[in-house]
Amino acid sequence: ARTAASLRRYYCDNETIIGKLAVPVPTGNASHLPGNRAMTASTILFLPGAAGAAGFWQPVADLLPEEWPKVMLSWPGLGNEPPDPTIQGIDDLVDMVSACIAMSATRVDLVAQSMGGLVAIRAALRHTYRIRRLVLTGTSGGLDLPALGGSDWRAAYRASFPNAAP
Numbered sequence: 001a002r003t004a005a006s007l008r009r010y011y012c013d014n015e016t017i018i019g020k021l022a023v024p025v026p027t028g029n030a031s032h033l034p035g036n037r038a039m040t041a042s043t044i045l046f047l048p049g050a051a052g053a054a055g056f057w058q059p060v061a062d063l064l065p066e067e068w069p070k071v072m073l074s075w076p077g078l079g080n081e082p083p084d085p086t087i088q089g090i091d092d093l094v095d096m097v098s099a100c101i102a103m104s105a106t107r108v109d110l111v112a113q114s115m116g117g118l119v120a121i122r123a124a125l126r127h128t129y130r131i132r133r134l135v136l137t138g139t140s141g142g143l144d145l146p147a148l149g150g151s152d153w154r155a156a157y158r159a160s161f162p163n164a165a166p
Contacts, residue, residue: 044068046071050114077165078164098126110131111137112135121136
């Protein structure tokens with residue numbers, strides 16, 4: 001099984017400074033995890049929904065003070081994001097987020113949308129003492145939405161992202 005240390009070694013070897021935030025140099029498929037020094041005090045870790053795009057949260061991040069460290073993850077193989085053979089399912093995404101949390105010098109704020117909320121909840125349960133805030137938007141977390149009167153979005157998702165992982 002992969003550990004936080006092995007995920008850090010795999011994803012966080014190369015980094016560059018952009019503004020006040022250290023992020024990895026995009027190499028291979030590792031561009032979805034931040035560098036070791038990106039995770040500092042009061043870091044806000046943004047998790048997207050099933051569309052996988054890190055940029056989903058950019059409009060919100062742009063409204064926050066510039067000095068607040070922000071890290072936006074993407075989900076490899078979902079939406080239009082390139083796949084990563086080491087990410088095979090939701091458990092691997094939870095491991096990925098857990099590795100980011102473990103890198104933080106202090107507690108982390110998790111902000112998540114839709115499927116990212118399920119990942120955030122599972123990661124927060126692993127690291128309860130490392131989470132300062134948990135902000136969830138539109139998170140169904142595996143509920144049977146059609147049975148509750150909600151719509152099933154999966155067919156529209158497949159049509160929008162035909163190359164996404166099943």
